Amino acid sequence: MKEKILCVDDEASALEGYQRILHRQFEVTTAVSGAQGLAILQKWGPFAVVISDMRMPGMNGAEFLAQVRERAPETVRMLLTGYSDMKAAIDAVNKGRILQFLTKPCERDVLIAAINTGVAQYRSQTAEREMVKNAEKMGRSKSDWEAVDFDRWEHFESSAGLPGPAQARAHLLPRVGTDAQCYVALLKLTVLRTVEERYGEKAAGDYLGTVAQLLTRALGADDQLFHWSRDVLMAVLRRHISPAAVRMEMERLVAEAREYVIEVSGRRMMIACLIAFDLLPAAQFPGFSDLLAAFDAGLAGGLRRERPDDQGTAHG
Numbered sequence: 001m002k003e004k005i006l007c008v009d010d011e012a013s014a015l016e017g018y019q020r021i022l023h024r025q026f027e028v029t030t031a032v033s034g035a036q037g038l039a040i041l042q043k044w045g046p047f048a049v050v051i052s053d054m055r056m057p058g059m060n061g062a063e064f065l066a067q068v069r070e071r072a073p074e075t076v077r078m079l080l081t082g083y084s085d086m087k088a089a090i091d092a093v094n095k096g097r098i099l100q101f102l103t104k105p106c107e108r109d110v111l112i113a114a115i116n117t118g119v120a121q122y123r124s125q126t127a128e129r130e131m132v133k134n135a136e137k138m139g140r141s142k143s144d145w146e147a148v149d150f151d152r153w154e155h156f157e158s159s160a161g162l163p164g165p166a167q168a169r170a171h172l173l174p175r176v177g178t179d180a181q182c183y184v185a186l187l188k189l190t191v192l193r194t195v196e197e198r199y200g201e202k203a204a205g206d207y208l209g210t211v212a213q214l215l216t217r218a219l220g221a222d223d224q225l226f227h228w229s230r231d232v233l234m235a236v237l238r239r240h241i242s243p244a245a246v247r248m249e250m251e252r253l254v255a256e257a258r259e260y261v262i263e264v265s266g267r268r269m270m271i272a273c274l275i276a277f278d279l280l281p282a283a284q285f286p287g288f289s290d291l292l293a294a295f296d297a298g299l300a301g302g303l304r305r306e307r308p309d310d311q312g313t314a315h316g
Helices: 012-022 034-044 061-071 083-096 108-138 165-172 192-199 201-218 243-256 288-301
Strands: 004-008 027-031 049-053 076-081 100-103 182-189 224-229 232-238 259-264 267-272 275-281
Touching: 004 012, 004 034, 012 027, 012 108, 027 034, 034 049, 034 061, 049 061, 049 108, 061 076, 076 108, 100 108, 165 224, 165 232, 165 288, 182 201, 182 243, 192 201, 201 224, 201 232, 243 275, 275 288
Parallel strands: 004 027, 004 049, 049 076, 076 100
Antiparallel strands: 182 232, 182 275, 224 232, 259 267
8 A cells, every 4th residue: 555645836837747656655735835735734634744845925835744643653754955945944844843854855775765765664663553553452450460271380491581470479579478578570561562563573572572671671679570461560669668758759660661663574663661560568568469369359440549548668
């Protein structure tokens, strides 16, 4: 399927040239003014790339692309300008956040290469948006926090190089119900399954490994990170602060892990590192199974929720 391209120029000969040069590779729509371009954008969009001439009556290219950015932020924007319009081109970069500006007259190969770059960026952005949407639609079921049968996972080998659920249980058993400085966080990588479905097992493994590295570097020397289940990691933390303070720390940690560059078939794409988490103090539960049951029981309350016990005092 050809990507849709919108070319805006007040010169009919220029628009005819775009149609002639680009129609084999792209679905080309043209407009003779910024106002007409905005109307077409609203009626026939979305467009992968919008290319605009700078000098047009009524609304110049910089003003037009700034409005395109507001109405269709994922559409990649490009400006054609002469050397005498360089100051205006810089203004367009600042206001319209254009991908690049091209000088007129623009050679055919340069123009096509620029559009292909823009199309690749557009596809990356829309793929990420769809990925996030699919992850949100998946919702969360009881299995989100559950590890599989421990006996079967005794020799589990994590693709992220992390110890698995059997090791997590062994690490936590002597601490649950006794260690007032131990906190357990389950972190769900909400787009991991979609990455695997869309880009394959290797891409998903690379994504998981990178996120695990980011979290490992951010955690303290006494903390442990485990691969709990397919798209869930477990962090066991040692803290001398209140549950509320630990939760705030986790909020900051997952907020900092925002983007990851993934390479698929030689193409680099930016993927959001979306991490949802829940946190519980290990000392409040008499046994390991009680801790897991509390994670499951709390799912209906939503992620990153404040618990009544989060207002407790610091542990000594």
